[in-house]
Amino acid sequence: MVPDLRPKLAFVLFLSVCAFAFDWQILLPLIALVLLFPLALPSYHPASDRARHLFFRFILFSIAISGAIIVLNGWILQTGERVEILPGIPLFSDGLLFGVRTAARLLLLSFSVLLFFSSTPIPTCINALQQSGLPRTVVLMLLLTLHFLDSLPERINRIFMAQEARGAPVRAGFISRTKAFFSILSPLLLSSIAESVDRGVALELRGFLLEMAPSAKPALPAQPLSPLTILLLAASFFILVISIARWLLP
Amino acid sequence: MKLSEQFTKETSGAAIPFIAFCIALNLTVGQVTSALKIPIYLDSIGTVLTAVLVGPLAAATAGALSNLLASAMGSPTMAFFVPVSLVIGLFSGILARRGWFKQWYLVVLGGALQGVLAAVCSAPISAYLFSGVMMAGTDFLVLYFRSVGNTIMESVFYQGLASDPVDKIITYLIVFLLMRNLPRRLTGRFAGAANIPSRSA
Amino acid sequence: MAPSITLERVTYRYAPGTAPALSDLTISLPGGTCCAILGPTGSGKSTLVQLLAGILAKHHPESVGEGSLTIGDHRYTPLPNDILFPDVGLALQDPYVQISGIRETTRKEIELTLETLGRDLVNEGGNIERLMHQLGITHLAARKPTTLSGGETQRVALATILIANPDVLLLDEPATALDYGAQANLKLILQSLRGAATVLFTDTHIDLPLEVADYFVVLKAGRVQFEGNRKQFLEHLPDFADLLPVEAWGKVLSALKGDPQSPFVRRIVQAVGLL
Numbered sequence: 001m002v003p004d005l006r007p008k009l010a011f012v013l014f015l016s017v018c019a020f021a022f023d024w025q026i027l028l029p030l031i032a033l034v035l036l037f038p039l040a041l042p043s044y045h046p047a048s049d050r051a052r053h054l055f056f057r058f059i060l061f062s063i064a065i066s067g068a069i070i071v072l073n074g075w076i077l078q079t080g081e082r083v084e085i086l087p088g089i090p091l092f093s094d095g096l097l098f099g100v101r102t103a104a105r106l107l108l109l110s111f112s113v114l115l116f117f118s119s120t121p122i123p124t125c126i127n128a129l130q131q132s133g134l135p136r137t138v139v140l141m142l143l144l145t146l147h148f149l150d151s152l153p154e155r156i157n158r159i160f161m162a163q164e165a166r167g168a169p170v171r172a173g174f175i176s177r178t179k180a181f182f183s184i185l186s187p188l189l190l191s192s193i194a195e196s197v198d199r200g201v202a203l204e205l206r207g208f209l210l211e212m213a214p215s216a217k218p219a220l221p222a223q224p225l226s227p228l229t230i231l232l233l234a235a236s237f238f239i240l241v242i243s244i245a246r247w248l249l250p
Numbered sequence: 251m252k253l254s255e256q257f258t259k260e261t262s263g264a265a266i267p268f269i270a271f272c273i274a275l276n277l278t279v280g281q282v283t284s285a286l287k288i289p290i291y292l293d294s295i296g297t298v299l300t301a302v303l304v305g306p307l308a309a310a311t312a313g314a315l316s317n318l319l320a321s322a323m324g325s326p327t328m329a330f331f332v333p334v335s336l337v338i339g340l341f342s343g344i345l346a347r348r349g350w351f352k353q354w355y356l357v358v359l360g361g362a363l364q365g366v367l368a369a370v371c372s373a374p375i376s377a378y379l380f381s382g383v384m385m386a387g388t389d390f391l392v393l394y395f396r397s398v399g400n401t402i403m404e405s406v407f408y409q410g411l412a413s414d415p416v417d418k419i420i421t422y423l424i425v426f427l428l429m430r431n432l433p434r435r436l437t438g439r440f441a442g443a444a445n446i447p448s449r450s451a
Numbered sequence: 452m453a454p455s456i457t458l459e460r461v462t463y464r465y466a467p468g469t470a471p472a473l474s475d476l477t478i479s480l481p482g483g484t485c486c487a488i489l490g491p492t493g494s495g496k497s498t499l500v501q502l503l504a505g506i507l508a509k510h511h512p513e514s515v516g517e518g519s520l521t522i523g524d525h526r527y528t529p530l531p532n533d534i535l536f537p538d539v540g541l542a543l544q545d546p547y548v549q550i551s552g553i554r555e556t557t558r559k560e561i562e563l564t565l566e567t568l569g570r571d572l573v574n575e576g577g578n579i580e581r582l583m584h585q586l587g588i589t590h591l592a593a594r595k596p597t598t599l600s601g602g603e604t605q606r607v608a609l610a611t612i613l614i615a616n617p618d619v620l621l622l623d624e625p626a627t628a629l630d631y632g633a634q635a636n637l638k639l640i641l642q643s644l645r646g647a648a649t650v651l652f653t654d655t656h657i658d659l660p661l662e663v664a665d666y667f668v669v670l671k672a673g674r675v676q677f678e679g680n681r682k683q684f685l686e687h688l689p690d691f692a693d694l695l696p697v698e699a700w701g702k703v704l705s706a707l708k709g710d711p712q713s714p715f716v717r718r719i720v721q722a723v724g725l726l
Contacts, residue, residue: 020379054324065385072390073383076397102381106327109379113326122322137261140553142315144270147552147597149319152271152278160285170286177286182427184282189299189428192271193264193436198548200264201506205543206551206611207536207567209262263509439510 005128006225008043008116010232015112017236021243024104031104034111035059044119051118058114062107070099122146140208144199155191159184253307260305260441268440269304269312272296276316277323291417293320297335298342298425302351303442306343313339330379334371341367342422346445351426353447361422365415372414373407382406388413453483453649454523454618456503461518461530463498463673465511472498474673476518480666483646487660488653490670491694496653499670500621503651504541508532522619537568540617544624546605550596557599557607558583558592564611579614586610586640602633609640620644622652626659638663656698661706669694 018030037044038055046052073095074083080094117125123146130139160170168183169176203209225233261269276296283290294313301309313335321329341364350356376382382392382402388409395405429446437443457480463473473495480486488496501507503522507514508531519528522539543549554560558579565575583589586606591599596607605625613620626634641663644650654660660667667684669677669691676691677684688695697703 058324058326062385069383069385069389072393076393078397098381099383102383106380106383106385109330110326113321113329117322117326122319125322137258137266138311138315140266141261141270141273141311142319143553144267144551145273145315145319148271148274149277151597152274153281156278156282160282174288177288181282181286181288182424184286185424186428186431190432190436192275193268193303193432195548196268196271197264197436197439198543198545199267201510202543202549203266203551204263204509204534205504205506205536205541206549206564207534207615 003043003124003128004223004226005120005125007229007232008120010229010236012112012116014232014236014239015108017239017243019105019108019112021239024101027104027108031108031111034108034115037115038119044115046118047121051121055114055118059111062110066103066107069103070096073099073102136208140203156184156188159187163187256305257307257311260308261311262441264439265304265308265441269300269308272300272312273316273319275299276312277320290420292421292424294335294338294418295421295424297339298421299428301339301342301442302346302425302429302445303437303440304343305441306340306347308441309339309343310336311339327380327384330375331372334368334375337371338364338368338418343442346442349445351422351429351445351447354423354426357422357426358419361419362415364422365418366411368418369407369410369414373403373410376406376410377403382409452618453647455482455521456480456619456649456651457521458499459519459521461502461516461520463495463502463507463516463530464514466513467515472673473502476673476675478668478675478678480649480651480668482523482649484665485641485645485650485652485663486666486668487664488651488668488670489655489657489660489695490653490676491655493672494670494694495673496670497623498673500541500623500651500653502530503619504536504539504621505531505534506541535619537615537617539619539621540612540615541621542605542609542612542623542625544627546601546608546628547597549608549611550604552597555595556593557588557596560596560607561610561614564614568615575614582610582614585643586613587636600633601628602630602636605629605633606636606640613644618648620648620650622650624653624655626654626656634659655696657695658698658703658706661703 015030015034019027022030038046038052046055071086071089071091074091074093075089075095077095077098078090078092080092080097083091083093083096085091123143126139126142129142130136163180163183164170168180170180171177172180273296276293279292279295283292293316296316297309297313300312314332317328317332317335321327342360345351345356345360345364350360376384376392382396382405383389391409391412392402392405395408396402400408426447430448432446437446456478458476458478461473461476462471464471476495476499488499490496498507502516503520507516516530518530519526520530521527522535550560551563554563561579561583562572565572580589583592586609588603588606588610591603591607596604599607605628609622625637629637638659641650641652645665652659652664664681666680667677668675671691671694676694677687679687
């Protein structure tokens, strides 16, 4: 029932290894490739509207920042030839090159992780982890976190409004705002601990912490790796070995 | 297995929802600080809360899961810093166990030490994986250090030293002040109940 | 099938040396009945119900309990130190807290209990439908459990416990968080559960007990003030009427109608200070 996430994970691994092994001339086309995947392959479509929005916003943001980083590096690290790209601002080739290199690596690393998560809803990831043997308590923790992530912003808002209504200095000077910070965090923590205690009891009462009878444990058939996964893993290993060899042997 | 026994002991009953809340808090506290326009990060406050009230292994788990979820929700580079969060959780938990959260001066000292430790752990990751380029405000500081002749590793480390101890001292102090006012009947059933400062501290 | 519940000389302290929450309690509840545990706040009702569920020991490690508990054929001496689910199910006072929040639909929330117990979902499919119908929540099957009203949430929470088929069902102050419409629903549900399981619920008011319960226990400061069936309860009501407020006299009087004659009702009304 749970889609096999291993090819996707292997792909992220492959891209990460490439990010360190290759220089920007190879990385930039790879980045372009990664950006085309959501459009081309169904399994890489963004999982929801929100994911799509996040995906594109992050990409635009990253590309803009990368431009800034490259220019900054070229300006501050003043070694190498002088390059006149921007009128009046002295940029140097070493810094620019460094900027391009590191930006390419950073972009590829973050885009590959981003691609994975924007095309795989978090509950699916958690289910896959559970089937791979993640302990029940940790799975429960993750799922409850998602629930809290949904409800916390509203609760914080309510406490914020309640505190403002009773005169907490939420818009006054810096020191006052710090005090206001406590008057929000303190009731939040208190009510959350109380709720955790109650929820913990409720979970226990539904048998969450009981040891499951051995016959009832779901059998985990070890699925064979798909050919694509094997290919990607092999390619990653190969590139890694070559890179380490090149680094060790001058 | 001693570790898994310890983990089970820490994560019983009320601890599981509480740790989940702390992870969510790590990811949401930014909403509070920006609404109040207070310029601090505090993204490990939940980890430290778990460290005091529950224990080191639970706190390490909370920290690691926070990074992974943050990665999944729009900050992809956070996943690479999981080791730093593990260290923060373990270190805070061990300090809490030794009673460092009961006296304010130990809290400040502990926060400072934690900050240095965090800087030491994150420097190699920033330096080797990202060459000091993180697409965050701190990049400017790193660039400054590099422009005066330091290596990437040194620059990243100095940047960490400049910001992490302050952030961690503040986080520790906030946790200390918050924990002081908790009623005993609520905290009694958590594994770390003995680590909490009393009202007179 | 529905077991009787007997407590013999049960004393329970949350910490050694403190005043006992339950003091030398000896009660005998008949199997298959609907029992009401009544008393003011602090009388030990919640402690009793949590003790029966086996939830106290782990959460209060310093607590000290004496006496024995017998549920059906099982005798627990010393008192149980682990939860007795799924044989004994407990529904807490706050229904919202009992919704796990980790399942997208109400139906899946109910299925979650079965998954946790390792039971086969395919086999139990019919049971889930029947239970949802019995509790009147079939129309909520596809709804997100965290978006329901108080009464609906309580019924879903009940479903998540009842699907495990407990022999004993405990409810801690089920009427408190509900409006009148939801309370009427609750009454029907409790009546329909009779016989299949032994049902115990706590309450501070006598409204719901009078409408639904067959057997009554009145507690005060951890001690038994009264134990008996409906007829005996009504006869002795003036003795402890000061402990038991009434929320809605209309409901109480209509519950008493057809029971004893007016002079009796008059005596009760006098005893609670209305005349």
